Each structure stands twice: as structure tokens, then as C-alpha cells.
Amino acid sequence: MRAAVEVRLPCVAGLFYPDSPERLAAEVSRWLVSGESRFAERVRALVVPHAGYAYSGATAGRGYGLLAEGRDVVR
Numbered sequence: 001m002r003a004a005v006e007v008r009l010p011c012v013a014g015l016f017y018p019d020s021p022e023r024l025a026a027e028v029s030r031w032l033v034s035g036e037s038r039f040a041e042r043v044r045a046l047v048v049p050h051a052g053y054a055y056s057g058a059t060a061g062r063g064y065g066l067l068a069e070g071r072d073v074v075r
Contacts, residue, residue, distance in 0.1 A: 016052030027053065031061020032068070043067060 013019035018027060048063045049056035 016054070017057075018053075024053075027057060028061065031057050032065045033062065 010019075018024045043066075046063050046067060048060040050060070
């Protein structure tokens with residue numbers, strides 16, 4: 001028998017990130033802009049900020065976006 005799974009409701013939705021799932025998805029998609037980087041092939045780790053999206057979303061998205069091309073490659 002499986003135990004019941006409790007889902008915690010977001011307590012800061014609307015404060016540090018949008019409370020609308022559609023708006024949140026649109027913002028994250030906009031931030032995940034891939035770009036050219038001469039370092040992307042050699043990246044072994046990525047440290048990104050994790051403050052509220054309004055403060056660090058664009059920077060974190062840019063970092064993850066640089067890795068988009070090699071996301072299916074495991075070395």
C-alpha cells in the first residue's frame with residue numbers, strides 16, 4: 001500500500017516569482033536564451049544564483065541557456 005503524498009502549496013508565489021503558472025513559464029522560457037560561448041563545451045559544473053526570479057532569473061537563465069546545445073551529451 002502506498003502512503004499518501006502531501007503536496008505543499010507554494011507559500012511565496014507572487015512574491016519572488018509569478019503566481020500564475022503561465023506567466024512563470026513565459027518568464028523562464030524568455031530567460032533560457034541560448035547563446036554562443038567558447039566555454040560551453042568544457043563546462044563541468046555551473047553555479048547560478050538562486051535569489052528571487054526578479055533578482056537573478058535572467059542571470060541563471062543565461063547560464064543554463066549556454067548549456068542547451070550539449071544537454072543530451074554526458075561526458
